[in-house]
Amino acid sequence: MADLFGAATPIDSGHRPLADRLRPKTLGEVIGQRQVLGPDAPLTVMLDGGALSSLIFWGPPGVGKTTIARLLADETDMHFVQISAIFSGVPELRRVFEAAKMRRQNGQGTLLFVDEIHRFNKAQQDGFLPHMEDGTILLVGATTENPSFELNRAVLSRAQVLVLERLDGEDLENLVVRAEAELEMTLPLQPSARQNLLDMADGDGRALLNLIEQIASWKVDAPLDTAALGKRLSKRAAQYDKGGDEHYNLISALHKSVRGSDPDAAIYWFARMLEGGEDPRYLARRLVRMAIEDISLADPQAQAVCLQSWDTYERLGSPEGELALSQAVIYLALAPKSNANYVAYKAARNAAKATGSAPPPKHILNAPTGMMKELGYGTGYAYDHDAEDAFSGQNYFPEGMERPALYQPVERGFERDLKKRHDYFAKLRKQRES
Template structure:
């Protein structure tokens, strides 16, 4: 384990002046793993059967993109891979580096290679580089000048060039679990030589505040250890001293789409509790309730449809209520709409029928309607057969003529197939009734 303090140079400044006071290193730096075996978490990629474990065992490391949230070990893993592969480690950040910086890095790597030393280039926030800058890595990756390891918190499939992705393997790093954060806490307590002054419940609350971020957990631990307290603090006492970290949420990024997907699928899966949870997670992250109102209404149209015609109306009323009340009171109306949708009977029959109709419309192009359902306001149109043979449904038995309304050269499809749930059960009875009548009338 690293020493508690950096000792620095022995000699002081000229003239016999006292040396500058030595500052303690941050806890996160002191606990930085010295080997991959010391890394906490990420067993899915570091284990013997994981991709990195297999690469190291085979002695063949390829360029990588490490995708995961902050504080899960992306930088540490890259540094240790360089050490275990005997590569010179170079770290840059896409936020602070430009074209000239990259040129210097590539030139130094080229000289290093000519001297028999490889280079592992770690690029933090690699998604911040534009397309041209990302393309600039390709020739140096292909000729072996660098082995690239990029780190990103954003979905690589959206943010990185296809050419760069095709030359790299994407590895997904996960948030640290509470058990893994507890292991990290125990390691910190051993380094500091004393336990956290917290009750069991407060200790768990502290780890929850870290929100799966190991670096944040160590920073919180360092803060708590600096307090002069007697006994052990309760969760309430801890909460008065520490502010809870804001949940990781980017209203325009990957997390935004992940959470709205979770909300939508929870509603579709008829789970009101899960749906309310994801709805609340988005609100806590700062999501615009109007966006949620629009998406909730979409769920009613797509996943409930005519199985419960009131669902859409309920959502629109909740949306209107929010517009009148605003936050936070209006958010309750949207929450109640979420509950209603989750418990409503589900059907996508109307949605599927609409998609099939659009597909058929594209396929049949300009096929005209049959002449018997065309109006004939002029004599010429009557001579052409417009309106000839049209049966006025109100004059027919059961107010149903059973005539064909599709183009004459288009085979009649079956597009709307209502389910045996909710109000669509009644619509299915009506559809089946008209289908029987149509077959009967057309057979007469």
């Protein structure tokens, strides 16, 4: 099956998969995706205006990408051609384009559906452009990866990206009801087990129909409870690609939950990544970064906690070592927050770029040779330990450079004490200057 309800009809008419039997015949029968198919939604507006453009469907598996593309071809009386970027190469693309040209000459358009379009390289993607521009094909691409990163700008500029979402609980329940009507039976499940079935599908309509088809074949004396269902069916693995969008989405969720001081959300996203197969060492490294970027000197101990947890993981290994990392997650979430160091560092880098090769003032340069002394190196330097409060208040920036205010400590955690020192030395500096 290519997608939700999108399987090609089997040659053997004796058995048709449930997903194929339930495939919608019109766009109005599609379950879910109201954001693209509802009133005033993009596809509805395009079809009503008779101006369907090339499209990129971006979404997880089993949400109807192939089905909607097929129905769009029906709605616009276009010939539907489906290829997969995984199995197709340049020779097949040429044959597709030539056939589309012949149809165009005969007055019929071609809707070319390209599954996993992100698998095509840049040259192959560029090959679509002239045929999109002259109307030989209307391209509908499907991808589970972020088009911004995976597709050429030229293709994206000629197509509208529509986001298809995983099916929610209501959508999945509607799909179960439709399947029961087709099968002419009620699934032998207790209410809790029925809900568990929806959870197992994890937003994937095609996966749900496959599970329903298995359940429908069972011979049971009474409705099954959750435990009995769990013994007969394995929970579907969560959608997670360590190199794809979900990886970056989940680490972003973890980082922002820590930054937002929400330990429950932070530990949840941490667990989600582990369940998806993420390398605990990657998470350990990112936790250290969070300690430096979002906590920093508000709690200097946070960095040490992360490094100790990482070291503990290396000594214990999995699965015990993950508990040390989860301890660091909770510590970071509850620690006082400050990005003053992060802001100061970025500002300092910008100031360094702006001032180029401006040298330090001569009074803070060493003068190991007589010539350097004659040039004024070290002249006027005040040894801070000899000064009142061990603070001379001298200028250490390049001569002529206006003194920037880079580090601005916050009134939180240990940095509250640092702010007192910072403000104290700033006050003394003004006094010494005057």
